[in-house]
Amino acid sequence: MQMETYGNPVLNQLPQHLKRYVVPQHYQRYTAIDQAVWRYVMRQNYAYLRDIAYYPYIPGLRKAGLTIEEIPNLQAMNDSLKKIGWGAATVDGFIPPAAFMEFQAYRVLVVAADIRQIEHIEYTPAPDIIHESSGHAPIIGEPEYAAYLQYFGEIGTKAMFSEKDFELYEAIRHLSILKESSSATLKQIETAEGKLVDIQSNMGEPSEMALLSRLHWWTVEYGLIGTVDDPKIYGAGLLSSIGESASCMRKEIPKLPYTLKALDYSYDITKPQPQLFVTSDFNQLREVLDQFANTMSFRIGGKLGLEKAIACKNLCTIVYSSGLQISGLFHPGIVDETIAYIKTVGPTALAYQDKQLMGHGKSYHADGFSSPVGRLSGSDKAFEDFDESDMNRYGIEIDKESIFLFESGIEVRGIVRSIVKQDNKIQLITLAPCQVIDSRSCQILFDPEWGTYDMAVGEHIVSVFCGAADKEAYEQGVSVSANKTIVQEQDEVGKAKNKLYSLIRQRRKGESQISLTEIYEMIAQNFSMDWLAYVETLELAVHDQHEHLAKQIENRLQEIISHHKHLRKLILDGIQLAKNNQIALLLSK
Incomplete structure (x- = not known):
């Protein structure tokens, strides 16, 4: 199958050995529930990140062809990114680090085609379209940072890796696929976690790629910029995690000046970061990278x-x-x-x-x-x-x-x-x-x-x-990982729930005359614990000044919190944003 290039010359110049990792986006696969997950995360991101992100968040999204309301279409992303000499391509979950780096060297953002489930709405162990697009893409408009990304890719393409590195990659990929699959059993997940822990415990001396991955993690994924006392977020992992973008800024999370000493700090993708690094500017990122590159075998x-x-x-x-x-x-x-x-x-x-x-x-x-x-x-x-x-x-x-x-x-x-x-x-x-x-x-x-x-x-x-x-x-004829992301098949309950979310979405767009009271009753009767459907409906009730219904929905959400404490922050944040007219006005501009 020929790779879709979306009319972007940056994608046209990708070599064949990279094109084999690219998969079609299949936009029609995204359900109304998926769209609601995207919308919730992005609204929460904007409400918080507009004050602590390094760059203006909404203009950054627009430069990358993204919106708050919809999962991005790769055509729209490439139409925007090609204006600044970049492109975007969808891939199947984790790809080998060397390939990821080489895409970056060619100025192409790899975007995982799938989106996280509601159960992982705050953070997902697997790459997904929220992390890759809303995290990485908006900051590409910053020329110095874009140059750093490309340079990092060029260095990373030359990095030596070990046999253990590849075992670790396959183990992480397998576990992330299982964790995002509704059909995976607890035993399957526990077995995969055990294998990952075993490999991590026996890695030996870190390879060049492993060390380089640390620099990538503490900058591109979890980087802060400014001063230790007043940092701003630029790392994609933080920008796309509605949980960690808030928690990371607490004073009890150490903020360290970014230097080559960051190599001494390993990371765990399944846990919040115990410390973060602050760079004074993007030029410093390149200087530190060069210091490490001067010790690498390719030099x-x-x-x-x-x-x-x-x-x-x-x-x-x-x-x-x-x-x-x-x-x-x-x-x-x-x-x-x-x-x-x-x-x-x-x-x-x-x-x-x-x-x-x-x-x-x-x-x-x-x-x-x-x-x-x-x-x-x-x-x-x-x-x-x-x-x-x-x-x-x-x-x-x-x-x-x-x-x-x-x-x-x-x-x-x-x-x-x-x-x-x-x-x-x-x-x-x-x-x-x-x-x-x-x-x-x-x-x-x-x-x-x-x-x-x-x-x-x-x-x-x-x-x-x-x-x-x-x-x-x-590398002609070399294949990609045989362990593919599992495409979820909806059962009858899932189809009914998706139909409900479709009605909510149509109502917001003015494409349906169904009343909010009817929607609320459908949720209460059929999906009484679906907090996100309630939050979406609450937002519409507040907008329409349907005060009595809004109060009903809010009471119901408080009742869900009483039974499910782990949902407390998600629900309270959703209520606050639904009632925040100032945010709604800003997002509509």
């Missing part, structure tokens, strides 16, 4: 980077100083104080500037790749910088036998068949037949009977990062 390369690639047990890319990129699953080669010989197992691809070299894809190098790293013995310059006179001096000539003895003791002997040179750098020399040995241990690393040998050329490994250099070429 330092070398032995440390290679060791991380081997330890992560996932597809990685190393970059030679010649610019040649090797993408594969790295295993221990020969490394002492420096790297002497690299080795991959399984499908491997060679690339330059993130484009696969012709004839050097993973099908050709299906069984792995190996090559020396370093300078030729007795040479005063890097091998990749050899000119014609250097080649003659070392006897390197097409269709002639050559001997390459590296300072490390690796010896490559064979007939040169071709030489790949780009931007005045030698990158690859193909030999057949060929023998490669470690002269110090007399270990045979490649035998002539094994066929053609492709020798990478480069004095150093200058960069190491997770994933393939040319993702389009390498």
Whole structure:
């Protein structure tokens, strides 16, 4: 199925390996109950956030193509976002962190297509359209912040992750799907929670991606800006949580200056945050991110980077100083104080500037790749910088036998068949037949009977990062998680309740003449504990100055509170907002 791009050029330029995560929005799936949940959360957000959000909330929503009244349509969002060089695409719940970061690098907000159930109206453990759109999108209109988001995505795309990171992602995704599914059993949820706790308890040293995720959490999701004594909210997790956006501002929640020390604070997505970080401005966010990026393998390369690639047990890319990129699953080669010989197992691809070299894809190098790293013995310059006179001096000539003895003791002997040179750098020399040995241990690393040998050329490994250099070429046919979000099927009770919410919605829009008294009686007779239906009706009764009915509804809501204490704040906030004519006037402008 072709991805919908909504006429937005930002979405058109997404690569295929990212497009496979995009799913249709299916706007018709949103029920009248879903619309009521959106409307309740957004009205509560505005009532509170207009005073403590960093940016003007309503103008920010409008810039992103959002309204208080309706779940956003991706077409409207993209019509607005493309004016500021961004786009939005719907995905199925959590996607892998590396993919999320890469979408961000391409200036695309990923929006979970589903919306939370009433039971999780204050906070949901799963990504949903409320969090992604009302939290992230409105602040994109701030140029400095938008630039930070894109830069964070570019850094995150290069981050090394561990095998445990991927296990953790799958466990979180599975649990979030179960928690938002009305058909999930308590035992299923408890089992999934137990597995998540077990993985979290055995993560070992945090990877680059895990540490980077902390910076993302304490800024993009839960960030405050201003001063420690007078902060404002800009983090999407707070902006989209009607519970935590209020509780987080209490004085007993520590507010710490944002520095690289935020890396020392892990987080739990299922609990309120025990502390928050305050940045003085958005420039500081970039400065801290750069401090961390300077310690990452994609910037330092070398032995440390290679060791991380081997330890992560996932597809990685190393970059030679010649610019040649090797993408594969790295295993221990020969490394002492420096790297002497690299080795991959399984499908491997060679690339330059993130484009696969012709004839050097993973099908050709299906069984792995190996090559020396370093300078030729007795040479005063890097091998990749050899000119014609250097080649003659070392006897390197097409269709002639050559001997390459590296300072490390690796010896490559064979007939040169071709030489790949780009931007005045030698990158690859193909030999057949060929023998490669470690002269110090007399270990045979490649035998002539094994066929053609492709020798990478480069004095150093200058960069190491997770994933393939040319993702389009390498990741063809790679599938997304088989664990899909569960689409809820409404039973007869659910259908009847949705019909009731549809009547309330039509009445608000002036599309139905049904009386509010009739609606109230329908709720009382059929869904007597549905607090949100009462709140929606109370708002209409107050607007129509139906004082007697409004008092009846309010009394009924107080009765629900007496039986369900956990609903107290939700209901009281709903009553207060329904009776607040000033908010109603502001929202109607």
